[in-house]
Amino acid sequence: MKTFLASCQELAFPSFCLGCQRRLPWRRLPLFCDDCLSGITAISSPRCLCCGAPFATGEDHLCGACLQRDFSFDLARAALAYQPPITGLISALKFQGQLSGLASLAALARASRGFQELSAPDLILPVPLHPQRLRERGYNQALLLARACFPERRALIHPGVLLRHRATVPQTALSGTLRRKNLSGAFSLIQPHMVNNRKILLVDDVFTTGSTVDVCARILSRAGAARVEIFTLAKTF
Numbered sequence: 078m079k080t081f082l083a084s085c086q087e088l089a090f091p092s093f094c095l096g097c098q099r100r101l102p103w104r105r106l107p108l109f110c111d112d113c114l115s116g117i118t119a120i121s122s123p124r125c126l127c128c129g130a131p132f133a134t135g136e137d138h139l140c141g142a143c144l145q146r147d148f149s150f151d152l153a154r155a156a157l158a159y160q161p162p163i164t165g166l167i168s169a170l171k172f173q174g175q176l177s178g179l180a181s182l183a184a185l186a187r188a189s190r191g192f193q194e195l196s197a198p199d200l201i202l203p204v205p206l207h208p209q210r211l212r213e214r215g216y217n218q219a220l221l222l223a224r225a226c227f228p229e230r231r232a233l234i235h236p237g238v239l240l241r242h243r244a245t246v247p248q249t250a251l252s253g254t255l256r257r258k259n260l261s262g263a264f265s266l267i268q269p270h271m272v273n274n275r276k277i278l279l280v281d282d283v284f285t286t287g288s289t290v291d292v293c294a295r296i297l298s299r300a301g302a303a304r305v306e307i308f309t310l311a312k313t314f
């Protein structure tokens with residue numbers, strides 16, 4: 078039974094579905110109505126044991142790319158499929174400064190299967206923005222996501238370990254070869270001693286081709302990281 082105070086709060090500060098803006102009769106996270114929530118796809122099996130690429134049928138196994146060890150990370154997990162309403166919320170978070178969906182996105186992320194499969198990290202590194210983009214935007218969405226998804230590990234989150242010192246063209250606009258060219262030399266490690274022999278968790282908003290996190294993972298592995306895992310809020314298909 079609702080308390081009188083909770084009812085007053087609902088009247089004074091009504092909550093709305095982040096997907097369709099319908100008024101919600103509750104304030105619990107995630108703030109989605111049942112219809113919008115049922116349209117959000119949580120990523121689950123069958124998928125690649127390493128990079129998380131989904132398969133149509135069968136059991137979890139390694140995909141072709143991971144069998145050939147194309148990636149430098151040990152595990153990549155994403156919480157949700159990158160489709161509406163998640164696409165709009167991530168875009169609003171990145172480009173319109175709308176942070177209102179962050180807590181709900183983090184609640185979905187923390188409830189995901191992928192989140193539960195992550196190892197306990199020694200260090201959590203958000204994928205950095207180029208300093209100029211950081212100045213324009215005022216915040217790094219990957220850092221905000223890391224803080225929202227791992228509040229109990231906040232002391233392990235270090236945004237200053239990796240640096241992006243070249244602005245890159247959005248990866249989605251490029252072919253595989255151009256993507257690697259676009260990213261080569263774009264990142265560097267400012268404090269290599271911090272990653273040596275440590276288990277690192279890299280956090281980003283979307284896993285598209287994996288090229289960005291892979292470049293970061295390669296730098297971390299070369300600096301002696303014991304393990305590199307990736308967690309993204311969403312993954313494209």
Ligand SMILES: [Zn+2]
Pocket residue numbers: 094095096097098099109110111112113114
């Ligand atoms: Zn809705």
Ligand SMILES: [Zn+2]
Pocket residue numbers: 125126127128129130139140141142143144
């Ligand atoms: Zn794979």
